[in-house]
Amino acid sequence: MELLTPxxxxxxxxxxxxxxxxxLLAKMAWKPILSGLKERETSIQDALDAAExxxxxxxxxxxxxxxxxxxxxxxxxxxxxxxxxxxxxLQDEAQALAKxxxxxxxxxxxxxxQTEKQAALRDVRNQVAQFSLEIAEKVIRKNLAGDKAQKxxxxxxxKDLKMN
Amino acid sequence: MSNNPKIPVSASRAxxxxxxxxxxxxxxxxxxxxxxxxxxxxxxxxxxxxxxNVSEVILEHVMDSHTWHFFEGHYGTLFxxxxxxxxxRGWEIFSSRNFYNEHHQVQAYNRYTLDxxxxxxxxKPVLDLSITKNVxxxxxxxxxxxxxxxxxxxxxxxxxxxxxSGLQSFIEPIVLFVKDExxxxxxxxxxxxxxxxxxxxxxxxxxxxxxxxxxxAANLTGNIAVTVTLAVLTFLLTxxxxxxxxxxxxxxxxxxxxxxxxxxxxxxxxGIFTKPFSLMIRLxxxxxxxxxxxLSLMCLTFLFRSWAVGFGSSVFxxxxxxxxxxxxxxxxxxxxxxSSLYIxxxxxxxxxxxxxxxxx
Numbered sequence: 001m002e003l004l005t006p007x008x009x010x011x012x013x014x015x016x017x018x019x020x021x022x023x024l025l026a027k028m029a030w031k032p033i034l035s036g037l038k039e040r041e042t043s044i045q046d047a048l049d050a051a052e053x054x055x056x057x058x059x060x061x062x063x064x065x066x067x068x069x070x071x072x073x074x075x076x077x078x079x080x081x082x083x084x085x086x087x088x089x090l091q092d093e094a095q096a097l098a099k100x101x102x103x104x105x106x107x108x109x110x111x112x113x114q115t116e117k118q119a120a121l122r123d124v125r126n127q128v129a130q131f132s133l134e135i136a137e138k139v140i141r142k143n144l145a146g147d148k149a150q151k152x153x154x155x156x157x158x159k160d161l162k163m164n
Numbered sequence: 165m166s167n168n169p170k171i172p173v174s175a176s177r178a179x180x181x182x183x184x185x186x187x188x189x190x191x192x193x194x195x196x197x198x199x200x201x202x203x204x205x206x207x208x209x210x211x212x213x214x215x216x217n218v219s220e221v222i223l224e225h226v227m228d229s230h231t232w233h234f235f236e237g238h239y240g241t242l243f244x245x246x247x248x249x250x251x252x253r254g255w256e257i258f259s260s261r262n263f264y265n266e267h268h269q270v271q272a273y274n275r276y277t278l279d280x281x282x283x284x285x286x287x288k289p290v291l292d293l294s295i296t297k298n299v300x301x302x303x304x305x306x307x308x309x310x311x312x313x314x315x316x317x318x319x320x321x322x323x324x325x326x327x328x329s330g331l332q333s334f335i336e337p338i339v340l341f342v343k344d345e346x347x348x349x350x351x352x353x354x355x356x357x358x359x360x361x362x363x364x365x366x367x368x369x370x371x372x373x374x375x376x377x378x379x380x381a382a383n384l385t386g387n388i389a390v391t392v393t394l395a396v397l398t399f400l401l402t403x404x405x406x407x408x409x410x411x412x413x414x415x416x417x418x419x420x421x422x423x424x425x426x427x428x429x430x431x432x433x434x435g436i437f438t439k440p441f442s443l444m445i446r447l448x449x450x451x452x453x454x455x456x457x458x459l460s461l462m463c464l465t466f467l468f469r470s471w472a473v474g475f476g477s478s479v480f481x482x483x484x485x486x487x488x489x490x491x492x493x494x495x496x497x498x499x500x501x502x503s504s505l506y507i508x509x510x511x512x513x514x515x516x517x518x519x520x521x522x523x524x
Contacts, residue, residue, distance in 0.1 A: 002281070003223065006389035009294050010387060011389045013293070013295075018394070019397075022360060022361055024310060031360075032318075033316060034356075036324060040325050040326075
């Protein structure tokens with residue numbers, strides 16, 4: 001039974017010591033410990049937040065880079081496309097120009113040929129006429145060599161005239 | 165009072181463990197009461213060798229005393245100061261050595277007599293504020309707590325924001341455990357006000373329990389005066405911080421039919437007192453039972469005076485000591501847990517007040 005009856009002295013000391021302990025530890029131990037823990041907690045949380053932020057910034061940067069890259073690629077493609085079309089246009093133009101000048105040369109040549117041809121034909125005609133005249137002269141000269149022939153001719157003419 | 169639904173599983177596990185320890189104690193003790201009879205009869209034969217009263221030895225170790233007995237011999241006993249006050253003679257302080265003669269037998273001193281650790285003056289009880297074995301143990305416990313916690317607190321001041329080291333890394337997880345697993349979930353958002361008390365309570369009980377397991381140490385936390393003081397402090401803290409809703413639930417439980425309210429009221433009023441009472445008994449019983457089991461097992465050797473029994477009981481003592489280490493932590497945890505729970509229930513805000521029957 002003595003085990004179950006609390007002693008007054010021990011209750012008194014327990015109360016005094018325990019209350020003093022609560023007071024002392026609250027002021028001198030729990031306060032710095034708990035505030036230290038809280039401080040560390042916030043610093044860890046801050047570090048985690050900062051890491052998270054850096055991560056998201058990195059991701060944003062990466063996506064920015066990708067966007068830039070994509071834009072650059074598109075730009076390049078556009079330039080290439082433009083260049084290609086410009087080149088083909090230039091080629092077409094050059095071709096057209098070349099064709100035109102070739103046509104002109106051909107045309108000129110044709111015209112020159114025609115002119116030469118006309119000139120040659122005219123020449124030939126003149127020469128033929130020359131030759132004809134010469135032949136005719138020779139023939140006439142031979143035929144009218146005697147009087148008799150001249151007379152005959154004159155008669156012929158007269159006959160012609162008479163007949164008219 | 166039924167079990168509260170909020171109690172975590174580990175608490176009930178702790179209870180089961182405590183129960184197991186007590187059952188062990190209960191199964192072993194009857195054997196000793198028989199032995200006691202034997203040794204009692206042996207005592208009548210007179211020689212000092214035969215005089216071995218198990219129950220006396222165990223109770224002497226478990227209970228408070230005005231001397232601290234370590235071993236036989238002239239220097240084996242520490243005589244502690246006696247502080248008494250009586251109507252007749254006022255305050256008086258003297259050494260408890262005066263109560264013992266050279267053969268270590270109790271004698272009267274200056275008309276004071278020592279009867280079963282109670283000091284009487286002329287057969288009348290006096291106010292006894294002596295520094296007894298348990299009071300000294302209490303001082304040792306408090307000093308140790310202050311030394312350890314102050315050095316830990318210094319580490320936080322010296323190295324703010326840094327990872328814990330040394331003693332700090334041993335204490336910190338316990339503080340965090342009490343704060344985050346015991347106090348916070350049970351008290352709720354306004355837990356910080358109660359944290360210093362509950363942390364002190366936890367470490368006081370834990371250190372007391374562990375120190376009590378040391379050879380020769382006093383059974384501080386297994387003394388009912390200590391547990392009753394702690395339970396009363398929790399009782400006061402609970403009821404002084406109880407809000408209107410807490411008292412309304414006790415005296416006029418809302419949401420319950422009128423006749424039931426009349427029945428519930430006395431049950432709730434009794435509940436106010438059974439809560440700290442259970443705290444008091446649980447810690448006292450668990451620790452004292454553990455000590456009794458250990459001492460009984462040790463006494464087996466001296467009763468049988470056999471090497472085999474000595475070896476067997478040593479093995480048992482080893483295992484029970486390991487269990488006691490567990491119990492030391494569990495009882496500190498349970499006391500703190502239930503204190504938090506009671507405070508939490510007292511300061512809990514009820515929204516509409518129409519959900520009676522939620523408690524108990």
